[in-house]
Amino acid sequence: MHKNFKNITAVVVFILMGIAFYENFQLMPAYKGLGEGVSDYIIRSGLSETGSLNLITAVLYDYRAFDSLGESTVIFGAVSGIVLILSRKMLPVSSRGLSFIVKRTLGIITPFIALFSIYVITHGHLTPGGGFQGGVIFAAISIIFSIVYGSAFDYRRYSPQMKTAFETVGALTFLGLGIAGIFMEGYFLHNLGFLTAETGTLISAGSIPYINMGVGLKVGAGLAIIFYSMIQKTFKEEI
C-alpha cells in the first residue's frame, strides 16, 4: 500500500510536469524572439568578430568565455570534492590486467586515440569539438589503461601528483589568457588580437585554440583523477 502510494504520487507529479512543459512549449512563439535576438547577431557577425569558423566555440570561448571559466571551475570543484571524500592513503597494486591479446591491441590503438583527442582539442575553432570533448577523450586513455593494464601501470605512468599538476596548469592557462586580455586589449578574456591570422588556418581565432588547450588539460586530468580515486580501493582487494 505504502509503496503503491509512493509510485502513484511520483507518476502523477511526473505527468503534471509533462503537461506543464508541453503547454509551455506550445505557447512559445516559434523562435520569434530569437530572430531579432542574440543568436541572429552572432550568426551574422560571429566569424568576422572572432575569426572562429565553429560558431559554438566562438560563443563558448569568446562571447561567453566567463561562463566556460565557471563551468570548468565546477569540474575543478567536483574533482577536489571527490578526491577529498574518497581519497585513501594506499597504493593501487593490481598489475594483472586483461589478456595478452587485449594488451597488444590496445598498445597499437592508443596512439591513435591520443592523436584524435589532440585533433579534437586543437581544431576546436574549425570543426566540431573543443576543449571539453577532447579532454574527455584524453581521460578515456587513462581509464582504458587502468582497466586493461591494471591500475598500477597507470599509477606508474601518470602519478596523481602529475595529474594534479596538469589540471592546475590547465586552469591557470585559462585564467592567464584572460588576464593577458586585460593588459593587451583592456578587457578580461578579450580575444588576443596579435594571435589572429587568416581565417580557417590552424593558428587563427586569437586566443581561442589556447584556451581550448587549457580546458582540455584541465578536464582530461580532472576526470582521470575522478576515475582513479574511485577505483583505488577495488583493485587493492584483488591481490
Add this chain to the structure above:
Amino acid sequence: MDIKILLLILVPLALAFSIPLVDLINAKLRRFFVLVGILLESYLLIKIITENYTSLIDGDFFLQYHLGGWHPPYGINLVMDSLSLLFVSIVTLSLFLIVIYSIGYVGHHEGKYYVLYFLIAAAAQGVLLTGDMFNLYVFIEMLTITSGALIGFKRSHPASEAAIKYLIYNIIAGLFIFMGVLLIYFNLGTLNMAEISNNFSLLEDGVKLFISSLFITAVLIKMGIFPFLFWLPKSYDTAPSPVTAVLSGVLSKVYLYIFIRLVWTVIGIDTLTAYKLDILILDIALFSSFLGHVFALQSNNVKRLLGYSSIGHIGMILAVIMLNTEAGFYGGILHIISHMFMKAGLFVALGYLLQYTATHHYDDFQGVGIRDTKVFVAFIILTLSMIGMPPLLGFASKWYILMAFLEARSYFGAFIVIFGSLTAVIYYLRYIAKGLEEVKLYKGELRMEIFSRPLISVLYREKIVSFITYSYTAIIIVFGIAFRLLDMPLNMAIKSIFDIEKYIHLVLGG
C-alpha cells in the same frame, strides 16, 4: 567600468586554482597564500567603498564591467549597485572571519578544504555581482557542488549521507533554475537581466506563471522553506563547524539575495501579485517559520536545533520581505545582517565548545560551560541576541520586523515573531542550564570527535578560535548599540531594490 569588481571574483578563483600547485611545492606556504588572498579581497572592497564614497552618499552608486568587451545583450556583464554592495560587504566580512577561524580549526586535508572554501567565496561573489541569467546559474551550480563536498568533509557514514541528500535536493533546484533560464532564452532571445526585466511583461500569461514558479520553487528549495526543509538540519549537523558557519552565514543569505534579485528586478513583483503568488509565498514562509521553531523545541541535538532555528528565521525574513513595503525590507535586510553574524557566531562558538564531546547530543552538553567559561559567556550573549534581548543586534532587527508586520496589518506574522522569541527562550535556556551543570569527569569520558578533531590543544590554534568567537560577539554588541550606523546602507539598498527603471537604464545605456 571598474576592474575592481571583477577582481573581487578573480582573486579567490585564482587562489583556489593555485593552492594545489603550492601544495606540490611546499605545503607550509599555503596558509600564507590564504591570508594574502583574503586580505587582498578585503582591501579591494575597502578601496571600492572609499573611492565611490561621494556617489554612495548621493545615492547614484553604480559600477559595471563588460567581460571580454562585449556589450550587454551579446556578452556577460557584472553589475554592482547599492544592494549588491551591501551584500558583498557582509559576505566578505563573514568569509574573512571564518577563514581565520578555519586556520585554527581544520586539522586534516587542509589543502582541499581551502580550495573548496575559496571556490565558495568566488561563487558567492559571482552570484552577487553578475548581471546575466546563465552566469547566475553557473555560479549557483558552483556553490552547490563545492558546499556539498564540504558537507561530506568528515568522511563518516552520516556525513556522506547528509552530503548526498544535500546534493540531490540542491541539484534538482539547480535544474529548475536551468529550465527557467532556458524558457526565458527561448521566449525573449536574451539572457541579460536588465533586458529580460524590460520585456518580461510582454510574455503570455501561462509562460510568465510557469517561469516565475520554476524560479521561486528552486530558490525555496535552496533556502529550506517548508515543503523542502528536510535536507537542512542533517547537513548542518554533520558538517564541521566552520562549514556550517559558511552554510548558514553565507549561503542562505546569498540565496535570499538571489530571491530578491529574481523577484524584484527580473520577474517583477507585479507579475507575482497578478497571480496572488506573493500571498501564497508569504503564508508558506510564515508556516515554515512556525514549523522550524516547533521542530527546534523537540530537538535533542544542539547543531540540529540551530538548523531548525535557521529555518524559522529565514522563513521570517522571507515573509517580511514579501510584504513588499519599505519597512518590511528595512527589517528584513537588517535581520539578514544580524542573523548572519549571530548564527555563524553560534556555530563558531559550538565548534570550540564541543571539541571534547563525542556527539552533539543534549546529554553530552553537560558541563561544557564550566570547562571554557569565557567562550560560554560569548555563547550565552549570542543566544540572547537570537532571542532578541534589548541592547543586542537581534533585538533591533526583530523590532523592525515586528513593526513592519504590524504596519501591514499581518497579525499572523507579528504572532510568529513573538512566538519565535518565546520558543527560543525555552530551547536555548535548556542548553545553557545543561552546560552549566557540574559534571565529574573521568578520563575515559573525554572522548573526542574522531575525524574533525581539531588540534586545538596547540596553544595558538585555541587562541585563534576563541578570538574569532569573541569578535562575533563584539560585532553583535557594537552594532546592537549603534544599529543606526546601518541606516544609510540599508536605505540605499532599499532604494535600489525599488528603482528598477534606473537599473535597466544604467545597464543598457551606461
Add this chain to the structure above:
Amino acid sequence: MQILEFLLLIFLVLAAVMAVRFDEELISIIFLSIFSLILTSLYMLHKAADVALAEAVIGAGLNTAIFMSAISQIRHGDSD
C-alpha cells in the same frame, strides 16, 4: 527522415524505461549507454555536431566507465 526520427524517439523512451525498470545495475548501465547513443544520433539528425560529440564522449563513454567502477565498489560489499 521523419520516420527515422520517430523510430529513434520510440527507442529512446524504451531505453529510458528499461534502464529504470531493471533491478540488475549492470543492465541498467548498459541501457543508459544505449540511451546516450540514440540521443547522439538524434542530435546528429538535427545537425548539432558539437553537442553530439559531447554526448557520445561523456554519456556513452565516460559515464559508463564511472558507473561501472562505482558498481564494482558496491559489489565488494564494504561500506564506509
